[in-house]
Amino acid sequence: EKSHPIKAAVDKVVDTVSGRGERAEIPGVPNSEPPSLEQPTEPREPLPPKPDQRGPDTFSPTGQPTGVPQDKVAQEGAYLTTAQGVRLRDTDHSLKAGPRGPVLLQDHHLREKVMHFDHERIPERVVHARGAGAHGVFRSYGTAANVTRAGFLAEGAETAVFVRFSTVLGSRGSADTVRDTRGFATKFYTGEGVFDLVGNNIPVFFIQDGIKFPDIIHAAKPHPDREIPQAQSAHDTFWDFVSLHTEATFHTMWNMSDRGIPRSYRMMEGFGVHTFRLVDAQGKTTLVKWHWKPKLGVHSLTWEEAQIIGGVDPDFHRRDLADAIESGAFPEWELGIQIFPDTPDQMFEGIDLLDSTKIVPEELASVQPVGLLTLNANPSNFFAETEQVAFHTGHLVPGIDVTDDPLLAARLFSYLDTQITRLAGPNFAQIPINRPHAPVNDMLRDGFHQSAVHRGVAPYKPNSLDGGCPFHAGAAEGAYVEVPLEVAGRKVREAPASYADHFSQPRLFWRSLSPVEREHLVSAYTFELSKCYEQAVKERTLHVLAEIDPVLCEQVADGLGLPAPQPSQPPAAHLPSSPALSQVGREWPVDGRIIGIVADDSSDLGVVGAVRQAVLGAGMTPLIIAPKGGMLGGSLAVQRTFATARSVEFDAILLAGAPVPGKDAYGARDAKAGDAAGAGVDPRVALMVGEAYRHAKVLGGWGAAERAFVQAGVPASAAGVVLGDDGEAVLRDAVALLARHRVWDRFPPAAELT
C-alpha cells in the first residue's frame, strides 16, 4: 500500500524521535505490538538548576538545614514520568477500549495531564501584568556607607539581584511599546534578607494618597462595558479622571512626554519615587530619593514608530532586553541617591518630601552614585521567575526605613495582599525566585503550598520545648529595628496644605524640555485627546493645560480644533527650569544598537562585509537585509529579507547601493522606472527608508544609494543622511550621529515652541 507523503513524513519524524528499534525491550511489552509508538521518546538533557533557584531550605531550631532534597523539583532523570515519578510508555494516546472505542475513566495519566493543564494559568497582576525580567549583580561603591548601615551598600559588597520591567495598564499579552509608565522593580538578595526597590521610570505618581489607587487604575484600564482600549491611556475615562483630579497633572505630563515610549528598558531611568529614610550605624537618619541612571542614556521611540512596533513586534522591549543580555551587551545602571536632612517638617527647599507628585530637581540636590547594577543573565523559565516574582515595598533591610508618605502606606499593605490571590496563598516567599539568600528561621507555618518541612514542636515564643529557639537578635546581630520616631496628631481624612500645588512642577517640566521634546508633548496630548469622544473631557483638559503654559494649551487646542481657554491667573514671568529633565542634547554609548544594512546582488559585497565587521567592532549588531534569505553572493549571511524587515527594528539604516524591486514585491512590476538606469527602488526598501527618515533616524549609503533615497522621497541633503563613496567612512559618520540617538535637527520645531 502506497503511503500518503504527509503520513510518510510524520512516520519518519516519529521514528527518528522515538529511536524505534534502538532501545531495549520494555519487560512485558513486545516491541512489535500496535500502536506504532512502542518506545519512550528520547528526552533532552535536563537543564541544570540556577544557583539561586534552590527550593526552600528549612532550618532546624539550631539553624542547621534539614537536608530535605528540595532541589528535586522537576526534570530529573531521562524518562518521561507522571507527577508521581512513574515512568510512562506513551503520552500520545488515551487509554481506550480498542483503537476506535471509548476512552476509559481509569486513564490516570490522561486525567493527571489534563487536570494540570486546566490549572496552568494564574491571575495576572492587577497592574504591571506585562513584564520582562533578568538576573544580575549589584556592586556597591561604599559611598552610601556614611548614611546607611545596610550591608549591601557597604564598600565592595556584591549582591545578586532580579529585576522586572513592566508596563502598567496592559494585560499580560499586550504590546510592549504602548504609551505608559514603565515599572522598574529590583529585588536585592542581600545577606541581611531581601530588599525590594519597587520603582517606575517616572519620578512622580498620579496620586498623593494610596486610597486613590483603585480610582486611577479603574479610570485608566479599559472601559468596563466593552473592555477596550487595551493598554492605552487614550480614552475618555482616563482623561475624565486626570482632568478632574489635577494632582495627576505632573505624572500625566511625563506620560505624554517621550518618557512614555522608551526605546528600550535598557535606556530608561528608574526612580523609587517616595522619600525613604536611611539609618546609619549610630542610628542617625537621612532622607533620600532613589535614582537609577542608565549607562546607555535615556532614549525614546517616536510615537508613530511605537504604534507600528505594537503590530509588527509586540515583544519589542522583551526581545531587546533578552537579546542584549544573550549577546553579552549587559545593560547597566548606576544607583544614586538624593540626600536631604531629616528635619521635623520633612521639607527641602520648599518641596514637601512626603508628596509623591513632586520631584526635587537634581540641580537642588545632586544624585550621588552609590553602586552599579549589571544585568547579566536571562531567566531560564518565564513563569517560574518573571511571573512568580513577588515584590513588596515592605521588603526592607536594616539601614532602610519608610517615611509617612500616604502613598507608600497603602503600598505597604497592597503588595503582600495582592500575592494571596495571585500566588494562591501565603507561602509565596518559598517560591525559588522569591527565596532570600539569607537563612530563614521564621515561625510562619502551614497554609496552601507549604513546601518547607519544618522541625521542632514550638513555632511560638516564648517557648521552652524547642530550647527557646529561634532567638531574638539585637541590633548588633543585624536585627531590623524601626526608627523610634515620635508620632502624634488628630485623626482626620485630610491632606496637608502643600499638597494643593498641582501646577508649579508641570510648569518647571515644560520649561525644562527642549523645543523638540515640547513638540512631542503637544502631539501626544493632541493624539490622546483626539481619541476621546466626550467634548467636556477635552475642554476640561485644555483648562488644565492653560494652568501649565499658554503655548502648550494653544498648540493642543489648535490640534483639537477648539478655542484655548485662559489660565485662572496670569503665568508667572520668571520660572526656573531643570536641565536634567531634558533627555536630548547629549552623547551616549551606542552599545547594542541595531544597524540595518540593505544590500542586493548589485552591491559591492566586499564593502558590505567590511562595514558589517566595523559595526560589530563598535559593539553594535549588524543585520543584513536582502531581497531573499540564505547567503548573499554566496558569502554573506542574510538576517532579514525585504519582506520581513521593517524600519522600526533598526536604530540606523545603511544602503549599499539602490536595491531594485524584488520579484515578490507587490507592485514590483509596476514600479516606476527611476532614472537612466531604468530601475526603481524596491517599494519595501522605500517604505523602510521613508519611515526611518520620518522617525529622525540616521541614514547612510554609498554607491547608488543616493538614487534610492531620492526615489524613496528622502532628500539626500537632509540632516542625518550620510552619503559617500567609502562605506566605512559613512559608517563612522553615522555612528557619531547615533551617539545623539536621533537627528532632531532634521525637523526644526515650530517657532512658538522654541
Ligand code: HDD
Ligand atoms: Fe504598584 C505592582 C510600582 C503605587 C499596588 N507597582 C507594581 C509594580 C511596580 C509598581 C513596578 C510591578 C512589580 C512587579 O514587577 O511584579 N506602584 C509602583 C510605584 C508606585 C506604585 C512606583 C508609586 C510610587 N502600587 C501603587 C499603589 C498601590 C500599588 C499606591 C496600591 C495602593 N502595585 C500594586 C499592586 C501590584 C503593584 C496591586 C500589582 C502586582 C503586584 O503588586 O505584585 O500590589
